[in-house]
Amino acid sequence: xxxxxxxxxxxxxxxxxxxxxxxxxxxxxxxxxxxxxxxxxxxxxxxxxxxxxxxxxxxxxxxxxxxxxxxxxxxxxxxxxxxxxxxxxxxxxxxxxxxxxxxxxxxxxxxxxxxxxxxxxxxxxxxxxxxxxxxxxxxxxxxxxxxxxxxxxxxxxxxxxxxxxxxxxxxx
Numbered sequence: 242x243x244x245x246x247x248x249x250x251x252x253x254x255x256x257x258x259x260x261x262x263x264x265x266x267x268x269x270x271x272x273x274x275x276x277x278x279x280x281x282x283x284x285x286x287x288x289x290x291x292x293x294x295x296x297x298x299x300x301x302x303x304x305x306x307x308x309x310x311x312x313x314x315x316x317x318x319x320x321x322x323x324x325x326x327x328x329x330x331x332x333x334x335x336x337x338x339x340x341x342x343x344x345x346x347x348x349x350x351x352x353x354x355x356x357x358x359x360x361x362x363x364x365x366x367x368x369x370x371x372x373x374x375x376x377x378x379x380x381x382x383x384x385x386x387x388x389x390x391x392x393x394x395x396x397x398x399x400x401x402x403x404x405x406x407x408x409x410x411x412x413x
Contacts, residue, residue: 250335252349259344260364262329263357267375269322271382274361274375275305277352279343281330290326290343291315298323 242261245254263276279300280289291299298318302308318326330343338345344352352360358374366372383390397407 246332250332252336252345252347255333255336255345255349256347258329258332260360262325263344263361264364265322265325267361267378269319270300270316271379272375273306273379274354274358275302277342277344277354277357278304281341281343292323292327292330296323298326 242254242257245257248254266272266276275288278288280287283289283291283301284303286303288300288302288304291301297320300316300318301313302316303313305314308314333343333345336349338349340351342351344357346352346356361374362372365374393404393407397404400407400410
């Protein structure tokens with residue numbers, strides 16, 4: 242991808258660049274296939290990216306699978322990933338796309354969740370020889386953190402209350 246980023250932006254290079262970005266996002270933020278729903282401008286009802294110069298990027302999620310039960314969420318992105326997102330947006334802006342979503346399909350239109358899923362399956366197949374999507378990436382993330390989850394569950398059971406009550410006991 243580095244070679245293509247040195248050239249003037251094209252839809253083809255943007256598509257490759259955003260697949261790289263999505264893989265980076267999945268490492269830190271194992272969302273479902275919600276990345277194509279992120280818009281670059283604030284919205285009262287939809288998912289968007291909140292970013293300012295020299296600050297961390299935040300994903301504001303208002304529409305996702307359990308949003309009716311959990312309500313809106315703000316997810317802060319690490320400084321390194323924030324920098325990557327900002328660089329991607331600068332690259333994307335040079336193409337003057339007709340939509341305001343973070344991700345685009347190969348023709349430059351808004352990317353659908355289905356097209357995103359297929360793209361993730363294709364890139365994982367190309368890179369690892371095995372085709373997998375967001376579900377497996379989420380399972381891998383939880384498996385990697387299984388020790389922490391187990392400790393938290395054990396502590397909650399020992400105290401004989403819910404996880405939210407255990408969290409209330411923590412003093413900062």
